[in-house]
Amino acid sequence: MSSIAMKMINRMTIVALSLLGFFLCAANVTAMDNFKSLEQPNILFILVDDLRTELPVYGKDHIVAPNIDRLAKESVVFQNAYVNVPVCGASRASMMTGIRPTESRFVGYQSRMDEDAPNAIPLFSLLKDNGYFTQSLGKVMHFSDDSKQGWSVPTWHPRLALARGQGTGHRNYQLEENIRSFKKNRKGPAYESADVPDNAYYDGQITDHAIEALEDFKSAGQPFFLTVGFLKPHLPFNAPKKYWDLYDPAKLALSDNPFLAEGMPKQARHSWGEMRKYVGVPKSPDLMPDELALKLMHGYYAGVSYIDAQVGMVMDALRANGLEENTIVVFAGDHGFFLGEHGFWAKHSPFDLATHTPLIVKLPDNKVSGNSDGLVEFVDIYSTLVDLLDIEPPPQLQGSSFAPLLHDLQAPGKEAVYPRWQKGEVIKTEQYAMTEWYGKNGRVQARMLYDHSNDRTENNNLANDPAYKKIVDALHQKLKTMMENR
């Protein structure tokens, strides 16, 4: 049992005994239940769309993210956290059910928990059943009505709050020329810098709602599970101009591996269709021009800094309302993103850049803070939270708790984690990342293997090198065993 859970139980026991003495025979189940609900820690769950590990807390000091830096100082920063499927909807559905994706479950951006895993109890439903007030603001699940009975109040998304046909949908352009461009053919540019306040765009509005919710929670007398899903830095890279101004375009540098990996199988190719839907981006198979690549990187970074500012405001509200000392904070991406590495853009790939994402966890008593190098995967988040809260886990869970890593930075992580994308199944260990593509007959059609001890950017495929045959065989066996058991 975790130390938080132990502490809570000790605290509950002491007060429960005094309550019992005070009320004598009047103490009843209802009073105990009320008390228990007051003592459970809250959870503030901040999800960021398409966030790669390009942040100062991941060693990338050229990014301006002082609020995430501040959060990290009181948290455990997982340096090796992997999503289980690198696309928005499926990644979130897998995480929120604690169930692994397969070839037929949690496959695409439109995956639904209530269709793909109808018997699973989503994390928020379980918490609601255990006395929590559960609330969803912004982009949490892909469909806001997925398993909606598990939320205490209707989910809120700024786009859905608009009347139908109003605005430019999820693209949320502010500049007249971009709105016009969008209305012409449902397209627009891949980026925008508008001199507008934070809450002109959706994410600032999500922050406003989160601040309101936290003010309400101050005196609510019920533990909360508040999920705040920010939309940036997802495409299009639209952010207020002041965040663009944090970066000098002359100092931006293109990726240093804009080429395909040596020996890469054709299955690993990627035509970045998501990026090509925008005006001005060349059609397949043309490459991204350098000038546009730099502009897009600038826009992505502006989006990251914009979200960093939102995180700061939400954390300030948590503190201002006296909730910080009884709240677990989870800060997570939903998968990584390519910005020109291997010539790729966006996600949808088994490469490390698409599956590796930030994960930062702050415990209320934050006695331990710093980096954990242990391997963890997003299917573990559910198991970890129920472990910390000492709630009975539902039988569906396929992950395991990484709570020990929150108490000891040297505690080991998993031996291996398992992202997947389409027909590509990945096994990632401390040293290696191997992807196997499976055909209809269950046979391996192609492989790639990278040695992360000297090739973390995955430029040299070793899978066909005879010197690595034993390693390939051992990783293959481990991967097959996992696939048979999920």
Ligand SMILES: [Ca+2]
């Ligand atoms: Ca996403």
